[in-house]
Amino acid sequence: MTVRERTQAFEAQFLSSKAVLSADTKGRERPEEECPLRTPFQRDRDRILHCKAFRRLKHKTQVFLSPEKDHYRTRLTHTLEVAQVARTIARALQLNEDLTEAISLGHDLGHTPFGHAGERALRQVSPCGFTHYDQSVRVVQKLEKEGRGLNLTWEVINGIERHTTGEEASTLEGRVVRLADRIAYINHDIEDAIRGGVLREEDIPEEIHRVLGRSRTQRITTLVNSVVEHSVDTICLGDEVQKQFDQLHSFMFDQVYTNPKAKSEEGKAIALIQHLYCHFVMHPDKLPGEFAVIRDRDGGERAALDYIAGMSDQYAVQIFEALYVPKRWSI
Template sequence: MTIREQTQEIQARTLSKYASLSQNSLGRERPVEDCPLRTPYARDRDRILHCKSFRRLMHKTQVFLSPEGDHYRTRLTHTLEVSQIARTIAVALRLNEELTEAIALGHDLGHTPFGHAGERALAQVCPHGFSHAQQSVRVVERIENDGAGLNLTWEVRNGIGCHSYSNPSPEGRARTLEGRAVYFADKIAYLNHDLEDALRAKVLTQDDIPWTIKYALGRTKSQRITALITSLVENSGEDVGMDKATAEAFAQFNSFMYEAVYLNPVAKGEEGKAEEVVKSLYRHFAEHPQELPDEYQAIYEREDAARAACDYISGMSDRYAVATYERLFVPRPWEIY
């Protein structure tokens, strides 16, 4: 037996009956020879970790645009925190940790520069619409590897595409429990680390946090994350979910963050400018697709200018978007010798 086959045999014996086994995967769009060392899900995790889109997350906004300070979250640090929380849930529930990690690491690959401000801007101007979850799937299927994609398994792509459903209807939820664990891990991570960043930025104080949240979930980030994970572990089986009281406190936490941080004019004061940068870039490249880099020129030829411009801009880091905007729209002084 190969190392991979031994690993798969161990997983079949030790994981929950609700876990997704890689030997039962629905497979890839293009069949590949099995790796002798890694399971298909471990292989997907590695492909995501080594792709260009993953590295660009380092310079993409989480909530605060270009914050001054080394300790604020970026889209990359958010992704790593989601991965850690999701893996904790998966291990406790005896789900497939490799599948969980692959989904978590890939869930935000298609996120725009400037966080949700960039996402809103592209959704408004692109005729195809825009969703960062679906764009993340597009990245791994159609954009990475010069258009060849990463050729990931169906379960990983499904989990990535369903990680941010707002209406938890059956058709909108991940088909695997590992994907549903990532859905909760994403929310647990961003609510808690965005609150910590808001406190550091003095957008909020500890006194602003409703006492009901402190009472139900805890006063510190660690206490809240532990309470939420514990509820998931103790109340999941055929599905992943929390007890009613914790779920209500979690929903209240989410509402509080939207009102106090995500819609706060102090925290979001620069978003109007960010949206205009994204819209201006989109209009320019949609009207001048011949200026797109070669890999996006290929998308233009296969599909259309709107899709190519949207793919290019959504892949930009914050600073690259600003630099491109300045190059295109900000006059440069004459050089007189």
């Protein structure tokens, strides 16, 4: 037996009957020869981890725009925290950890610069519409590797596409990622908001504290334990924990996600993104060479969307300055 075959035999013997076995994957759009060492889901995880879009996440906003201090989350650290929470849940439920991790690492590859402000900016200005989860699928299918895509398995793509809203993923592993994403971002956003002086721990309502806990660690522990205790045919929280978790999300929406202090620069970010989009739609010949194929195949608007969505915060500002900010005269 190869190493991969031993791993797949282990999966068949020890994973839950509700788990997706890597040997049973629905496969890839372009069939490939099997790897002797890694299962298909392990290969997907590695492809995502080594792709360019994943590396760019380190310079993309999570909640606080381009924070100057080191300890605020970025889109990359958020992704790693999601993967950690999701793997803990998957292991406890005897689901496929490799599939869960691959979806986790790929779920935000299509996120724009400046977080959800950038996403709203592109959705408002583009007739193509824009969502970060559809863009994440586009990244892995059409943009990475000079347009060839990563050729991921069906299960990973399905989990990435359905990780946030609308219809749930077809696999329990994908549903784990969807809930782990919410568990991670709400709790680390609380910590970042406290660090930024936007929120105090004691501002959180007492009933939420009583049920979920009074610290990030306590809340994540409560939520993960509740998922493990109550998930059978689907992935869910216990009723009281779900109620207070929803209350916490509403509280964060009111106190942080729409807080003028935390979002004071978003208007500028939206204007910057929309100016860049309009510029490259009007001047598609100015797009970098790797987007020429997209421009010729899918049109200038689609190419402009792909280019801007892939930018880091810093790169978007750099391009804007090069286009619109006058430079000092020098001889």
